Ligand code: SF4
């Protein structure tokens with residue numbers, strides 16, 4: 001390092017280099033007059049249409065602000081320095097950091113039995129037949145062993161069904177066995193329940209092991225009960241009572257709710273949000289129905305075009321923003337997943353919007369039938385006799401499962417950086433890949449983006465959120481609050 | 487303002503000495519200067535006397551000092567045969583620093599401590615080596631400053647090692663432009679000190695043109711950025727320092743955004759009012775800006791970083807020139823010996839919480855008005 005000698009001060013121009021080199025970037029038209037330019041770091045600039053052409057042709061950038069923005073967002077770099085590349089390399093490394101935490105979500109489908117007959121449910125059975133619809137203990141032992149072999153130090157063990165609390169003995173056994181075998185991992189437990197089964201024994205157990213409860217609430221009573229059918233009585237009454245019961249016993253933040261939008265739901269965006277607010281929730285995940293087999297067995301109730309969902313989403317979202325602008329914190333969770341990718345250098349740990357895809361890379365499913373599946377949707381496909389993503393039996397061992405043809409077909413199609421359509425999509429950093437979806441809908445895990453509902457939905461919501469971000473500081477502030485809240 | 491350096495008269499001294507002040511039984515208005523370094527067999531070795539008036543003694547004696555009144559037991563001073571007395575350490579103060587050098591590898595437009603070309607490494611190194619063992623073990627924080635401290639090279643590591651072994655409880659707050667850490671081995675060398683070390687690194691802008699212009703050094707932005715990323719690998723605590731001045735204020739929000747994206751690992755960001763002295767005076771026309779001109783941009787920047795989860799401090803700004811919502815972020819950062827208040831501050835209800843203004847500043851904002 002050189003000590004500087006006393007010198008004359010030099011003007012700013014002396015430190016400028018008007019020439020520049022391009023770094024990798026992608027772009028699209030965000031509205032009728034502007035381009036969205038996204039660099040390899042995931043930072044973006046919005047500039048008038050024509051800006052990309054100008055920089056590609058290396059024209060001098062006379063707009064001082066634009067020139068500095070392009071540098072600060074790692075879209076261009078000055079001619080002489082290459083040190084900036086290290087910073088970008090770190091940014092990319094940070095974005096993909098979750099890969100070092102391979103498969104951190106482990107879903108255990110303890111039983112397919114359920115006390116509900118929801119019309120959009122892909123899997124459950126109303127039956128007493130434990131023999132054929134419950135996970136066998138020996139298979140469960142294998143599954144736990146597999147889970148504990150995961151390289152991830154932080155693990156979520158999630159119990160699903162059917163209704164997993166109908167198999168409470170099995171659930172208890174699973175938690176206790178896991179804890180007795182675990183040596184080095186931090187494990188969170190989640191029970192996904194319809195919220196209508198609870199008693200003191202369950203509560204005590206949840207308290208003892210700090211278990212989170214995730215339940216389903218589709219909206220106001222008429223809507224919830226129309227979507228989620230109990231054989232007798234109102235599911236809404238039961239689930240609201242259940243939520244209350246769990247909250248009182250476990251603490252308010254230990255219970256969350258998920259909604260699924262049926263065709264009927266699309267008409268009631270505000271009512272759904274009000275139902276969440278009235279029942280004391282501060283967030284909602286606006287989630288379309290999974291377009292898989294069972295859900296479509298009653299197409300009138302469950303089939304709608306992506307476009308219809310998007311209209312619903314925007315209406316609901318605008319309403320949510322109004323609520324926030326009036327001073328009440330209320331978060332939309334899907335937007336938060338995307339906003340976290342846009343506003344921070346980190347990835348979201350939400351498994352359905354990642355590249356590489358969450359399937360296998362972040363999730364493994366141990367199904368009641370004793371087989372391991374690549375994702376929750378994969379086991380639903382199996383209920384339609386499509387075993388494309390069945391990796392093998394729980395007794396097969398890690399290596400065999402993860403190198404199976406089925407696993408390889410997931411891996412091959414799970415990097416949106418390398419998929420046609422996505423690879424040059426400007427918003428791919430904020431999106432993900434979903435080979436299971438594309439297999440199910442388009443018959444090809446690779447997928448065809450121009451006709452893909454996954455793409456249409458994500459592209460539309462991502463662009464919408466970026467426009468919102470740029471629209472006003474108050475909205476931007478709300479978004480920051482969403483992503484920084486726990 | 488307190489003057490840490492003064493010049494009096496001296497007798498019986500050749501060369502220079504560093505020692506710790508201790509009240510003397512024999513003399514009423516004077517201290518004994520002790521330092522066992524000069525005689526390892528005798529911990530209480532008195533090496534000189536510091537007094538208000540001349541004493542009759544065989545020992546070196548320094549007296550007639552303008553800053554005599556602020557001397558206190560436990561303080562460490564440097565004296566030499568020219569009659570200079572520099573207070574190196576004040577036991578009662580929270581603002582003690584080790585000064586490493588006046589030299590620098592940048593030449594910032596607003597530098598309050600203009601870099602000098604004279605080779606002063608040995609001089610300050612000697613003083614610091616003597617000082618460290620004499621400091622109180624209870625000392626909470628020690629600042630290290632320059633110039634650019636790391637120009638001292640390996641001897642800077644030695645100083646950090648001394649601090650670590652002699653003052654294991656003390657936080658070291660080191661001001662550096664961070665360029666040296668573009669060489670990864672330097673970042674790695676910091677790892678052994680990371681428990682107690684905070685590196686305070688200025689970053690003036692989100693782009694190389696503005697930053698390099700401020701520091702008057704080509705490539706400085708890239709070096710500092712690379713340096714910060716290297717430090718992050720070793721989880722070194724970093725405080726970023728952003729100076730509020732005209733050439734960079736326009737992009738202060740963009741800079742905050744840039745920090746959340748590219749430097750999310752920093753522990754805190756400090757927005758700093760300008761100390762208007764040194765080189766800043768020559769560059770007044772380029773640099774000066776009234777706080778009201780950037781109030782709204784500052785507020786947005788502070789809230790952005792705060793929401794993102796990075797701790798934010800505002801340094802060197804009187805409370806009355808800050809928007810009310812920002813006052814909680816303000817810190818009494820001006821060192822006690824440099825801190826001043828205006829006459830009108832006497833009527834201010836916030837004075838006890840306010841860090842005042844730089845006594846060293848040659849220009850103060852017109853916007854000060856009692857709360
Ligand atoms: S799915 Fe569509 S929006 Fe997502 S990265 Fe691919 S092309 Fe882009």
Ligand code: SF4
Pocket residue numbers: 804805806807827828830831834835836837840841842843854855856857
């Ligand atoms: S009037 Fe003086 S004491 Fe009061 S806030 Fe302003 S500078 Fe501080």
